Amino acid sequence: MSPEPILEARGLSKTFRAGGAVFGKPFHAVKDVSLAVTPGETLAVVGESGCGKSTLARMLVGLETPDEGEILFRGAPIRRDRTLRRQVQMVFQDPYLSLNPRRTVLDIVAEPLDVHGLAKGPARTARVEELLRAVGLDPASASRFPHEFSGGQRQRIGIARALAAEPSVLVCDEPVSALDVSVQAQVVNLLIDLQKRLGIAIIFIAHDLAVVRAISHRVMVMYLGRAVEEGGADQVLVTPNHPYTVALRGSALEPDPARARLARGKATRGEPPNPVNPPPGCRFNPRCPRVTEECRKDEPQMKRHADAAGISGVACYHPVLESA
Numbered sequence: 001m002s003p004e005p006i007l008e009a010r011g012l013s014k015t016f017r018a019g020g021a022v023f024g025k026p027f028h029a030v031k032d033v034s035l036a037v038t039p040g041e042t043l044a045v046v047g048e049s050g051c052g053k054s055t056l057a058r059m060l061v062g063l064e065t066p067d068e069g070e071i072l073f074r075g076a077p078i079r080r081d082r083t084l085r086r087q088v089q090m091v092f093q094d095p096y097l098s099l100n101p102r103r104t105v106l107d108i109v110a111e112p113l114d115v116h117g118l119a120k121g122p123a124r125t126a127r128v129e130e131l132l133r134a135v136g137l138d139p140a141s142a143s144r145f146p147h148e149f150s151g152g153q154r155q156r157i158g159i160a161r162a163l164a165a166e167p168s169v170l171v172c173d174e175p176v177s178a179l180d181v182s183v184q185a186q187v188v189n190l191l192i193d194l195q196k197r198l199g200i201a202i203i204f205i206a207h208d209l210a211v212v213r214a215i216s217h218r219v220m221v222m223y224l225g226r227a228v229e230e231g232g233a234d235q236v237l238v239t240p241n242h243p244y245t246v247a248l249r250g251s252a253l254e255p256d257p258a259r260a261r262l263a264r265g266k267a268t269r270g271e272p273p274n275p276v277n278p279p280p281g282c283r284f285n286p287r288c289p290r291v292t293e294e295c296r297k298d299e300p301q302m303k304r305h306a307d308a309a310g311i312s313g314v315a316c317y318h319p320v321l322e323s324a
């Protein structure tokens, strides 16, 4: 029997108005997305910029309220309360913007300890030093300020801060995309190591399939607010079923970023996606090499089935392997 999910989202939707304007046209940034992670598991959420990954992440940690759907922690619905805030912590994309430049590392990492009343005085300092050690930083650096650290070290400080709350789930929103390629693997390896030691579940958000390869057990692919494919990491990353995942994978195999963009552009023909005016039918249809009339009429629903790696699913009338 597979373990119970620690965090589950059912049918989450979020609508914004175009341009953030009060009278702007409403559009779905996230539409009917469901996911689940079990303790010790990493679910990667991948898709191009604007597909709704950050909005999904913000809903999961309670920074954004879903318009529809619910979030369950250990099987019980949770709202934007303290339980959710403490048990589900976020690691932000930009380690330069997400750390207050006027506070010391001690005070930054101790913030969740203060907010949740977890430690005071010498115990607070000792806990911060322990957390800094856990993320591979010198505990003596607690009195320093963020600008004295490199990008990779700052992201380690962000991870230490997230861990201070003793969370069961870390939601990492593009945690390495602002870092040099040489540093990205170190931060990914740190997360893998922490997961093994602490048994936390990780939701790892990225636009790049190559980055998620090392860390993910399961992968969900999003396109214009919708989940289009999900399954075990090997299945989705090696033998993808959705034509969009195939296109993303094509660009992931290209190590040079400029060529990867070109490959992605070629593989996903036509206009770049715009969530404000999604096409009728399948949202990917204007760019899809396998498009038929059916795809232009009705939106395909996610069809799920159980396999060796758990549940797999694809929302496509013409999935690649089945019709090959």
Ligand SMILES: Nc1ncnc2c1ncn2[C@@H]1O[C@H](COP(=O)(O)OP(=O)(O)OP(=O)(O)O)[C@@H](O)[C@H]1O
Pocket: 016, 017, 018, 019, 020, 029, 047, 048, 049, 050, 051, 052, 053, 054, 055, 056, 207, 275
């Ligand atoms: N507060 C907001 N008000 C209006 N529109 C928003 C708001 N937040 C996000 N959006 C829009 O919702 C869509 C999804 O944004 P989101 O940031 O979730 O995507 P993403 O996949 O994380 O992209 P990126 O990697 O560029 O952040 C985008 O079109 C974005 O412009």
